[in-house]
Amino acid sequence: MSADQCRFQFEDTAIGQLKERIYNMSDAEIASLMEGCEIPSPGELDKPGSYIQNTIRKEVIANRRKNDIVIIPVGCTENHGLHTVSAFDTLLVSRIAEAVRRKQKKIGKPPVNLALPINYGVHPPWHQGMYGTVMVSDEAFEQTIMQVMYGLWNDGFRKQIWINNHAQQNEIEKAVKRFMNTYQLPGFYIALEWHRAVREFFETKEHGGKLQDRFVHADEAETSLGLELFPEMVEMSHAEDTGPMPDHRYLSDGHFDKSVEDLMRPNTYRSRAGDLPLELVATPEAVVGRASLAKAGKTIRAVAAIVEYIDLLCDDILKAWPVGTVPDPEATTFRTQQEMEPYLREPGSPGWKSVYSLPRIGPH
16 A cells, blocks of 8 residues: 555554554565465364364363463344355454464464354344344344353353454444443453454555445445455355435435544444435345445455454463463452452363352342
């Protein structure tokens, strides 16, 4: 990307320096970086030893003793147009998580653990009734996340990265907070909205990027991501282009940001309700934008940036709280060290107690 056209000021931190380095890489350097992560690669959801659920128990324990961070991808089942699949969001975050794990293993680090993704999600009001989209209630979604957090914590995975790829960030953040309020368990839990984390890398041509349009949904940007990560599930001959309904009233432009929040506008697209026409009416193609413009290579820098960032995040988590340790319960919860001692032991070890026997002290 062209550094002299950059709209962003990179912070003088390890994260800012990482982003600036990737921003200034040549296309050839980015391609080499992705080759090191083996992107694209076949999916690993049913590949033995890739996820906690498809790894034999003895190896799960051995892996956790080296690295007790777990990444849980969160996607959805949503119509993404005739040219691709309804698991699109789930596949994106899963393939990113798999790339992080491959990278760490390849360079000799104890790789992060992966949990099978959440593949049904919540949706904004304008998604209601859309064929090919399966919506669950906010309560069901949040409770699912909370109970998965609880079970993973009980199995010793007390550092959890929930990586999101859909318009449900608010609900994931709410679930993480509800988990802490309800169970008061020490650990590190983060709801990571991946495109926002690397929004600098979704630039349009006037600012040195490769995209013609800003990222919205199943469009040039998002379809390009599919071509980067799972090209076998994108058929460009079926790609369609759409625009806003010509006879529908819209608020003047500038109030609401686009999907990756790269325009720094006053409001996120998720903050609105009531004014947008139903997708079923406005864009029954399930594409918002020009999917026909998609091409592999247009968004690969964003993929490189998120893989590198998550790798750095994992390093920093383990520096702060080495394997087998958690933040001080007496500083971060209303539990005492003495109360937590048997529950914080390695699951199944002598003196360990299941967290399911620990009385709750938050609201039920």
